[in-house]
Amino acid sequence: MQHYGDGGAKATQPSVPPPAGSPHQPPQPHAASWGGPAHPPQPHARPPAGPPHPGPPPGPAGPAGGAQHAELTGHVRLPPGGPVQVPAPGAPGAQLDGTRAAVAVLLIGPAGAGKTTVARYWAEHRAVPTAHISLDDVREWVRSGFADPQSGWNEHSEAQYRLARRTCGFAARNFLANGISCVLDDAVFPDWPVVGLGGWKRHVGPGLIPVVLLPGLDIVLERNAERSGNRRLSDEEVAGIHGRMAGWYSSGLPIIDNSRQDVAATAQMLDTAVARSLTSPPSW
Template sequence: MKTQGTAEDSFVLLITGPAGAGKSTLADSWAKSRSTPTVHISLDDVRDWVKSGYANPEDGWNAVAEQQYHMARRCIALAVREYMSAGYACVVDDAIFPDWDAVSLQGWERDLGDIAVRLVVLMPSIETLEKRNSRRTGHRLLSSETIGIIREQMSGWVERDVPLIDNSSMSVEDTVRGLDAVLGLGE
């Protein structure tokens, strides 16, 4: 049985990177690898709660897409607060852009309030992103052009003081170990 609530779990882990970087896969695998109860929440999954009236950002970022994004982020912040108060660690994956206020780290910090935030950026090569994207289906399958634009917009993280992992040639297990290493967690 897993134990609850250790000092290393006193933050919410945000994993970001371009579409196809492996955010959801890493977050899910990392959460399952923990020795304490850990919750993984994907912002895309919460956005997908909207069935009628869903504003797909692929169709263009507009006021409705932004509203749905902000509602999802606030719902996640509330869930994180509840889980953490019960002793669970939390990892969230989202495409957080370094220079776009609407989907920024500052928005997460504002919505999470007094909860400490640790951000880790996955930044694989464009070739890796395109290969991973080709395995997607439905509205999560993006055009090569969109993949390139997102990666370019995310490249601003390289210049920031945040942990970056190039997981282009890493297995999921290697990326989990790399994540633990950048977080300073030894399990």
């Protein structure tokens, strides 16, 4: 049986401390550049009078023959705002199959719910390419100057949280634009807009599927005790976060109680929740 790890996310408000090769070669005047065609010398062209002064590498023309758009990934143009399109009811079966549909899923829950562990497992075992994006991991990309929410929720920790969420949203849109599903995880609260669903909807798109993992308090306390470093919270903090998460019960979002389920069984329950959300999208 696979057990839950220690990579869960955390966040709270001020009353409960929140979460937290080869040597370089000079450019050749007529070498082909990445993203653009080669420009060989013309047979009778006069050589330049002075040393070459190469400009920016040429890029492929856009649909109207213009310059390449700034928001590009690979060879796929990202739409402005990057809304994620959810398959409409009545779409082909493969599109509505929670195990195969191209989706963006946001896994919500308190510290110790098993979000990161379940999200990673789910992404690894889907039948289609799927990426896992953890908000906590992205926040901790900041090394020097990291604003740890456990030391107090302030303008610096909030700014780093918003930046990490925006980075995750862009990554999700980027993956989806290239045909790769994704699952994100974050401790999102039903009563705190700063760490709420609105920001995720804005950065990922209206097709984002939120699913809540909400095991019992005794379970999250037990799992939190197995953590170390800045991802381990006090029992009081865990209890406060868990209590506020109860607000999701009246939200209409799908909720999974994984108190007695292992990771594989929880991932199957997530498949079911995603499939139901595809056929009947929740209002949020």
